[in-house]
Amino acid sequence: MKKVALVILTLACFSFVQAESWTIVSFGFGFSPDSITVQYGDTILFQLDSAFNAQEVNQATWMANDSTPVLGFRTSQGGGTVTGLSAGTHYYVSDSNAYMGMKGRIFVTPAPTVRFRKSADTIVESNLIVPVFVETNNTT
Secondary structure (H helix, E strand, O other): OHHHHHHHHHHHHHOOOOOOEEEEEEEOOEEEOOEEEEEOOOEEEEEOOOOOOOEEEOHHHHHOOOOOEEEEEEOEOOEEEEOOOOOEEEEEEOOOOHHHOOEEEEEEEOOOOOOOOOOOEEEEEEOOOOEEEEEEOOOO
C-alpha cells in the first residue's frame, strides 16, 4: 500500500509539468534562433517564409552545409509543427538553402526522473509526460 501511495504522490507532483511550445522563424537565409534547447515532450513550431522548409540531417551533412535528409522530421515549405523529438541533438537545414548555411540545431534534454537511493525494490511507471522511477527499501 505504501508503494501505491508513493507512486500516486510522485505522479501528482509531475502532473504540474507541462510541455512548452517554441517558435523558430526564418529571416533572410537563416533561422532564428539557430540553436535552441528544449525539454523532452516540447513542441517546436517552424514559422518560415514560403520558400523554406526544415529537414533533419546528420551532423556530417550539417557541417558540410549539405541537405541529404535522415529519418527524422521534415516540415513543408513555409514551416510546420515538430513534436516527439528524442533526447539528444537534432541537426536541421532548409534543403534549398543548406549550401548557404541555412541550418540550425535543437538540443533536447531527457525527461526528468525521480530516484530514491539504497533500495531493494523498484517500481517503474510512465505516462506521456515523464517516466517515473520509484525505488523503495520495503520489499513487502
